[in-house]
Amino acid sequence: MNIENLVRKNILKLKPYTSARESHLNGILLDANENSLGSVVEFDELKLNRYPDPNQNAIRESLSKLISIPKENLFFGVGSDEIIELLVKIFCNPREDEAIVCEPTYGMYKVCCDINDIEVKNVPLDSNFDIDLISAKNSVTEKTKIVFLCSPNNPTGNLLSKEKIFELTNSVNSIVVVDEAYIDFANDDGLIKEAIQIPNLVVTRTFSKAWGLAGIRCGYAVANEVIIKLLFKVKSPYNINKLTSNFILKALNNKSKHDLFVNEIISERKRIENELKNISLVINVLPSDSNFISFKVEKPKEVFSFLESKGIIIRDRSNQFNFSGYLRVSIGTKEENDEFLKQLKNFKG
Numbered sequence: 001m002n003i004e005n006l007v008r009k010n011i012l013k014l015k016p017y018t019s020a021r022e023s024h025l026n027g028i029l030l031d032a033n034e035n036s037l038g039s040v041v042e043f044d045e046l047k048l049n050r051y052p053d054p055n056q057n058a059i060r061e062s063l064s065k066l067i068s069i070p071k072e073n074l075f076f077g078v079g080s081d082e083i084i085e086l087l088v089k090i091f092c093n094p095r096e097d098e099a100i101v102c103e104p105t106y107g108m109y110k111v112c113c114d115i116n117d118i119e120v121k122n123v124p125l126d127s128n129f130d131i132d133l134i135s136a137k138n139s140v141t142e143k144t145k146i147v148f149l150c151s152p153n154n155p156t157g158n159l160l161s162k163e164k165i166f167e168l169t170n171s172v173n174s175i176v177v178v179d180e181a182y183i184d185f186a187n188d189d190g191l192i193k194e195a196i197q198i199p200n201l202v203v204t205r206t207f208s209k210a211w212g213l214a215g216i217r218c219g220y221a222v223a224n225e226v227i228i229k230l231l232f233k234v235k236s237p238y239n240i241n242k243l244t245s246n247f248i249l250k251a252l253n254n255k256s257k258h259d260l261f262v263n264e265i266i267s268e269r270k271r272i273e274n275e276l277k278n279i280s281l282v283i284n285v286l287p288s289d290s291n292f293i294s295f296k297v298e299k300p301k302e303v304f305s306f307l308e309s310k311g312i313i314i315r316d317r318s319n320q321f322n323f324s325g326y327l328r329v330s331i332g333t334k335e336e337n338d339e340f341l342k343q344l345k346n347f348k349g
């Protein structure tokens with residue numbers, strides 16, 4: 001498959017932003033209209049008066065070592081949300097092209113398409129919240145540029161079948177994005193190894209969940225080099241700032257803390273899953289491969305408001321297409337989880 005045939009014509013002509021800094025890292029730096037005197041607020045030795053590296057070299061190298069994926073196949077975004085937005089920008093012509101979203105799923109795919117005036121075709125997930133291959137394939141037209149998948153899926157919590165994903169990448173002439181924001185909580189390697197081989201597969205991941213770094217806004221994409229180069233063409237010149245890069249480097253050197261978080265969250269997830277099953281107002285608990293659990297109740301709005309009145313904020317997903325009656329709760333600390341369960345048991349409907 002020639003990916004360039006899927007790219008918007010104006011994007012193909014673009015050149016990535018270049019700065020004079022690439023070949024001159026030291027010296028008298030009078031090329032970028034910075035403040036040579038220093039910065040009003042200093043942070044470590046980061047020289048915050050100077051722009052960050054537009055090529056994201058240090059963090060790409062460090063991540064490359066940790067996940068054994070070549071640096072050339074990695075791209076960092078301001079959250080994985082930025083990568084989703086950039087992919088829509090690269091592949092979808094406004095008012096012409098289409099994208100496929102499999103509901104119920106993460107809302108940003110549709111939001112990005114709506115902002116860019118891209119028609120979204122909704123292919124409901126099947127009764128196990130897996131891909132409905134026949135409907136998905138039937139919904140693809142020659143205008144379909146991106147199929148968005150989320151595995152483990154938010155808000156259903158489950159991994160999608162890899163066989164079905166490969167069936168799609170093989171049979172459709174569009175980009176297949178697999179959002180693996182929650183993969184760290186699943187007992188599964190995900191699809192990053194495949195993403196560097198399969199020309200139309202892009203995997204996105206994030207530091208916002210298992211790494212506990214939602215506040216620094218950082219995610220990454222793994223894909224073949226053609227797609228990575230396209231992402232570099234359309235990103236803003238210095239999308240990853242020095243503070244974020246610095247924290248990412250520190251985080252990548254502390255993978256054991258990530259692993260501790262993941263183990264504790266998974267163990268709490270199992271406990272909450274079991275406890276929810278024993279609460280009479282809970283009709284169904286979805287098994288989860290992520291750091292949240294969705295559960296079905298008779299009166300979701302009332303349960304949500306009751307918990308809210310007790311200072312416990314969960315997510316009401318009961319209005320979402322194909323997900324009527326479901327609430328979603330993130331796994332918190334043991335104490336937070338205890339309080340959630342205690343108050344849920346107190347609900348008198």
Ligand code: PMP
Pocket residue numbers: 078079080081082106150153154179181182205206207208214217218219
């Ligand atoms: N993908 C999914 C499935 C999510 O649920 C979220 C956040 N809730 C994101 C991506 C956003 O991740 P980031 O913070 O990296 O933008």
